[in-house]
Each structure stands twice: as C-alpha cells, then as structure tokens.
Amino acid sequence: MKALRHAHILLLLALLPRVAQAQDPQFSQFYAASQYLNPALTGNTFQDRVALNYRLQWPGVQPGYETYSFAYDHNFAGAHSGLGGFVMRDKAGSYGLSFTTIAMSYSYEARLNRRQAIRFGVRPGYTLRSVSPDGYLFADQIIRDNAATSIEAGMVPNTSYLDVAAGALYYSEQFWAGASFNHINRPNTSLMVDGVAYVPMRTTVHMGYRFALDGHKLIRSGTKMTLAAHYKAQGKWDQFDVGGYIEHNRVIGGIWYRGLPIAKAYQPGYGNSEAMILMAGFETDKQLRITYSYDITISKLTMKSAGAHELSLIYEWPRKAKARRHKVVPCPKF
Numbered sequence: 324m325k326a327l328r329h330a331h332i333l334l335l336l337a338l339l340p341r342v343a344q345a346q347d348p349q350f351s352q353f354y355a356a357s358q359y360l361n362p363a364l365t366g367n368t369f370q371d372r373v374a375l376n377y378r379l380q381w382p383g384v385q386p387g388y389e390t391y392s393f394a395y396d397h398n399f400a401g402a403h404s405g406l407g408g409f410v411m412r413d414k415a416g417s418y419g420l421s422f423t424t425i426a427m428s429y430s431y432e433a434r435l436n437r438r439q440a441i442r443f444g445v446r447p448g449y450t451l452r453s454v455s456p457d458g459y460l461f462a463d464q465i466i467r468d469n470a471a472t473s474i475e476a477g478m479v480p481n482t483s484y485l486d487v488a489a490g491a492l493y494y495s496e497q498f499w500a501g502a503s504f505n506h507i508n509r510p511n512t513s514l515m516v517d518g519v520a521y522v523p524m525r526t527t528v529h530m531g532y533r534f535a536l537d538g539h540k541l542i543r544s545g546t547k548m549t550l551a552a553h554y555k556a557q558g559k560w561d562q563f564d565v566g567g568y569i570e571h572n573r574v575i576g577g578i579w580y581r582g583l584p585i586a587k588a589y590q591p592g593y594g595n596s597e598a599m600i601l602m603a604g605f606e607t608d609k610q611l612r613i614t615y616s617y618d619i620t621i622s623k624l625t626m627k628s629a630g631a632h633e634l635s636l637i638y639e640w641p642r643k644a645k646a647r648r649h650k651v652v653p654c655p656k657f
Contacts, residue, residue, distance in 0.1 A: 355635035361490035361503040362444030365428035366398035366405015369641040383629030405430040453481035484510035500530035523558035
C-alpha cells in the first residue's frame with residue numbers, strides 16, 4: 324500500500340506541467356468578484372466598494388479547494404473612469420499547489436446616450452505560483468533509506484509571471500452584455516526547470532436582464548428579478564451558468580444551474596451537468612451586503628464531494644450625495 328502511495332505521488336509530480344494548465348478558480352457568485360469577472364466592471368459603483376470573497380469547493384475531498392479574494396475599487400465619475408485592484412489566493416488540495424495574484428484594474432466608460440453606455444477595461448497582474456515539497460516522497464528518498472530531503476533535479480518550488488486581461492461591456496437601464504479575455508499574454512506557469520506550460524486564454528461572456536415584479540418603474544421598485552447567464556471557456560473546457568434572482572427590499576434569493584448537458588459531453592456516457600446553486604443574502608442598514616451560496620453537486624462526483632460553500636461580503640458607499648447622480652451597470656449587487 325505504501326509503495327502504491329509513492330507511485331501516486333510520483334505520477335502527480337510527472338503531471339505537474341499539466342496541472343499548471345488546469346482551469347482558473349471560479350465563483351458561483353461571479354458578480355460579487357466583479358474585477359475578476361471583467362475589468363470593464365471596475366468602478367461599477369456610486370463611488371467606493373470593498374469586496375471579500377471566500378469559496379471552499381469539494382470539502383468532502385479533504386482538504387478541498389479554497390479561494391480567497393479581497394478587492395477595492397473607486398469610481399471617478401468626472402473622468403468617466405474606474406480604478407481598483409484585488410488580491411486572490413487559491414490553494415488546491417493537500418500538497419500546497421497554490422497561487423497568489425495581485426492585480427490592478429482600470430475601466431473607461433463611453434456614453435452612447437442618456438440610457439446606454441459602453442465600458443472598456445484592462446487588468447495587468449502579477450502571479451506567484453508555488454508547490455510545497457513537504458508532502459511528497461521522491462524515489463531517491465526511498466532508495467536512500469527514506470532520507471528527509473530529495474536530491475532530485477527538475478522541479479522548482481515556485482514561479483512568477485505577468486498576467487494580462489481585458490474586457491468590454493455594453494449596458495442600458497435594464498440589460499447588459501459583456502466579454503472578458505484573461506491570460507492574453509499566455510504566461511508560462513511551469514514548475515519544472517526549462518519546462519513549458521502556457522496557460523490557455525480564458526474567455527467569458529456574460530449577460531443579463533433586470534425588471535420589476537411589482538408594477539413600478541425599475542428605479543422605484545422594491546421587488547426586482549434578474550435573469551442572467553455566464554459562459555466560460557478555457558482550453559478544451561467550457562461551462563455555462565444560467566439562473567435568476569429575486570430582490571425584495573433588502574433580501575435576495577436565487578437559483579442557478581451550471582453545465583452543458585446537451586451541447587457537449589467530454590466522454591461517452593459522461594454528461595456535462597455539474598451543479599445546482601442555491602443563493603440567499605441580505606443588505607444591512609449600514610450598506611453591507613452578505614450573501615451565501617451552496618453548490619449542490621449533480622455530476623458523477625455526486626454529493627460525496629460535499630458540494631461547495633461560498634460567502635461574499637460587500638460594502639459600497641458614496642462619500643457625497645452627488646456621487647449617486649451617475650448611472651451604474653444594473654448587474655446584481657451581490
């Protein structure tokens with residue numbers, strides 16, 4: 324059994340270049356991580372916004388996959404611009420394969436008329452990707468009577484690289500549609516000496532429509548519904564999220580479906596349905612929005628994975644009353 328475990332560890336190391344090309348982290352509450360979704364959404368606020376995001380995916384597969392994010396952005400209404408930045412930390416599994424990204428985002432808005440506008444954004448970032456060798460046992464350690472350290476050559480504990488993204492968004496009073504393009508410069512993320520593992524470009528397309536349910540105009544409505552969709556593609560992988568939310572005064576609740584069951588199956592007999600997502604949240608009288616969502620796994624992984632938990636906390640405020648005069652993208656404010 325111990326020999327089998329050693330073989331698994333060595334196989335994982337052999338596949339590290341492939342692991343480095345795995346898909347990026349994702350958030351079920353993707354609009355809660357707006358700069359990560361699309362840099363064109365930077366400054367999509369009345370003035371200032373602070374956002375904290377946390378996701379624990381598949382805790383049933385101990386220790387699971389964790390993603391943390393902290394972001395801040397500011398709207399410069401007079402310059403039709405937004406400026407912000409975020410820090411994201413992602414850790415995958417037991418052996419310390421992780422990355423930390425620090426990025427800055429800038430957006431510019433061009434008004435088409437009083438009711439319509441186009442936004443453009445760019446996001447340069449710097450990423451440190453690393454792996455902890457402590458959890459691995461190399462063949463030379465076994466040969467040398469379980470030596471404490473390895474003398475194997477070829478793997479480096481960390482690598483760093485520049486990462487660039489850009490995006491655009493059209494919006495009106497009730498409708499929006501946008502696209503973003505990540506890893507435009509195709510950085511090399513290999514953790515092997517002289518290795519090559521170019522990260523595939525990730526493309527996202529997102530759109531939505533918001534309307535009142537109580538017969539009032541949208542701006543005066545206390546009960547609104549939002550229908551939205553989000554398509555993601557990276558390398559040979561793609562995925563589609565679709566769902567709806569109802570906002571009633573300070574309370575929000577919704578449901579999502581994630582998958583592409585009809586359009587694509589990656590293997591014969593393996594359907595591409597991943598999860599149903601339930602979401603609930605509320606806004607305090609201090610303008611703090613708290614939202615929780617849970618992914619119910621419906622793929623062949625089943626509930627043995629224990630799904631995924633996600634929490635977002637967003638605080639948004641204008642320092643001056645006149646900051647509320649400009650229009651913002653009507654994306655869900657969670």
